Amino acid sequence: MLDSVRVRLTLWYTGLLAVFLVLLSLITYFIFWRSTLQRTDVNLAELSEAFLTTVQAEMLDNHGPDAAKLATQEAIVEHRFRDHVFAVIDAKGGLLASSQDLPNEDVPVGLLGSEGFQKLLADSAGTERRFENVKGGRSGYRAFVRKFPLKGQTYTLAILQSLHPQNEMLEEVRATFAWVIPIAIVLASIGGYFLARKSLAPVMAMSNQAGRIGAENLHERLPIQNAKDELGRLAAAFNELLERVDQSFERQRRFMSDASHELRTPAAILRGESEVALSRSERPAEEYRESLAVLHAEAQRLTQIVEDLFTLTRADAGQYPLAPRDIYLDELVADCAHAARSLALAKQITLTCEVPEELPMRADEALLRRMILNLLDNAIKYTPAGGRVTVLGERSGNEYAVSVTDSGPGIPEDLQQKVFERFFRVDKARTRMENDGGGAGLGLSIARWIAEAHHGRLVLARSDLNGSTFTALLPAPVAVPSAAAPLTR
Numbered sequence: 001m002l003d004s005v006r007v008r009l010t011l012w013y014t015g016l017l018a019v020f021l022v023l024l025s026l027i028t029y030f031i032f033w034r035s036t037l038q039r040t041d042v043n044l045a046e047l048s049e050a051f052l053t054t055v056q057a058e059m060l061d062n063h064g065p066d067a068a069k070l071a072t073q074e075a076i077v078e079h080r081f082r083d084h085v086f087a088v089i090d091a092k093g094g095l096l097a098s099s100q101d102l103p104n105e106d107v108p109v110g111l112l113g114s115e116g117f118q119k120l121l122a123d124s125a126g127t128e129r130r131f132e133n134v135k136g137g138r139s140g141y142r143a144f145v146r147k148f149p150l151k152g153q154t155y156t157l158a159i160l161q162s163l164h165p166q167n168e169m170l171e172e173v174r175a176t177f178a179w180v181i182p183i184a185i186v187l188a189s190i191g192g193y194f195l196a197r198k199s200l201a202p203v204m205a206m207s208n209q210a211g212r213i214g215a216e217n218l219h220e221r222l223p224i225q226n227a228k229d230e231l232g233r234l235a236a237a238f239n240e241l242l243e244r245v246d247q248s249f250e251r252q253r254r255f256m257s258d259a260s261h262e263l264r265t266p267a268a269i270l271r272g273e274s275e276v277a278l279s280r281s282e283r284p285a286e287e288y289r290e291s292l293a294v295l296h297a298e299a300q301r302l303t304q305i306v307e308d309l310f311t312l313t314r315a316d317a318g319q320y321p322l323a324p325r326d327i328y329l330d331e332l333v334a335d336c337a338h339a340a341r342s343l344a345l346a347k348q349i350t351l352t353c354e355v356p357e358e359l360p361m362r363a364d365e366a367l368l369r370r371m372i373l374n375l376l377d378n379a380i381k382y383t384p385a386g387g388r389v390t391v392l393g394e395r396s397g398n399e400y401a402v403s404v405t406d407s408g409p410g411i412p413e414d415l416q417q418k419v420f421e422r423f424f425r426v427d428k429a430r431t432r433m434e435n436d437g438g439g440a441g442l443g444l445s446i447a448r449w450i451a452e453a454h455h456g457r458l459v460l461a462r463s464d465l466n467g468s469t470f471t472a473l474l475p476a477p478v479a480v481p482s483a484a485a486p487l488t489r
């Protein structure tokens with residue numbers, strides 16, 4: 001049950017509310033209790049003033065040695081209230097007059113003789129005024145003791161007010177809190193539960209909907225009721241994630257279908273050629289040789305495609321380990337140009353290499369070699385016989401630039417960015433016919449990944465009817481990571 005956010009929210013809410021209500025009640029009760037006590041004290045002080053005024057007035061009518069006693073007794077009779085007890089004590093501690101002797105069923109017999117009252121008198125001997133609680137009766141008494149002068153003598157006046165009415169009121173307040181608080185908590189927790197349920201209903205709907213989304217309906221999205229609130233933002237983030245997953249799925253699907261398409265052609269040629277070779281039991285050796293040459297070329301092409309696919313898959317997963325070491329890029333460029341010379345010669349293409357300065361750097365030599373050879377291979381492949389190919393390695397600001405320029409037919413403007421996509425060939429049919437054994441459209445994707453894995457980039461700097469220039473820009477010098485970054489497409 002505690003696994004439900006709804007229940008946990010409700011419990012938290014109810015618990016906090018309960019603590020808050022109890023604290024609030026305690027504070028309210030305390031303030032109420034204190035103000036009641038203060039009111040009682042003010043009342044007692046006022047009563048004492050009135051009493052002493054009456055005593056003064058009574059003194060005018062009484063004379064003789066017992067004048068003080070008589071005056072205070074008469075004042076007591078006048079101020080006789082149900083809940084109050086008056087007592088006047090002379091300087092020797094003797095009880096001069098008190099309302100205790102008057103019939104009053106609310107005042108317990110012996111209150112003035114009680115230990116509490118006697119202690120109060122003893123404690124207040126040195127003080128002018130004193131308030132204190134005294135035990136007795138049903139709820140105790142609030143006592144006010146003050147000194148007053150009469151005919152040259154000092155007397156003590158004690159007024160005790162029963163705390164019963166106040167205590168009854170406080171009891172009522174306590175009883176009210178005792179049933180109001182639990183009811184408030186129960187009602188609030190029921191309300192809180194429904195509120196939590198209502199607030200979390202969109203989350204439930206989202207999770208149900210998300211549960212229904214699979215590979216076959218990845219294009220479906222979660223409904224967004226209010227894009228600005230937290231749930232709306234959650235749904236939007238989820239939809240963005242779905243979008244990325246969908247795109248990645250789509251890319252994988254395209255990759256798989258393109259890959260199988262590319263593999264199908266050499267496989268079909270292999271099968272066809274071998275069937276032809278086997279169709280007759282006896283053939284001249286020359287024909288077998290020709291068939292084997294075709295089979296060999298297609299097998300090589302198959303191997304190349306499979307290797308390229310493997311490289312790209314590892315690059316995608318960020319699992320292609322780079323082997324960086326200190327190299328001279330100028331030497332590498334010259335080496336690659338040298339390696340491509342025979343290819344160029346075969347097509348009577350003039351291949352020139354320019355590396356005017358030393359270009360030291362830290363890089364994976366094998367990968368950079370693959371990148372440059374790829375560019376050179378393309379330049380030679382797509383340049384008609386008798387053309388020119390130039391490879392140039394130079395420093396350009398903080399970067400090294402390796403440019404391969406050819407005098408080929410160029411790439412149409414609208415397709416210039418597409419050449420870096422996997423399996424893309426400007427003219428698939430033409431490429432296949434003119435260049436038997438040509439690539440599968442993966443070479444530039446791999447070359448671009450190699451540049452990016454070295455924190456650089458590969459761009460098509462220029463392409464028009466006079467030819468194309470592909471430029472790889474690499475930071476100089478560069479700190480190469482130990483594993484290649486995933487390929488960006």
Ligand code: ADP
Nearest residue numbers: 378379382419424425426439440441442443444
């Ligand atoms: P491929 O292995 O088919 O050469 P690439 O990825 O290397 O694949 O190149 C993709 C496509 O870009 C090529 O099929 C070709 O149409 C075009 N291309 C690449 N380099 C050149 C170039 N130097 N001149 C003209 N077209 C080019």
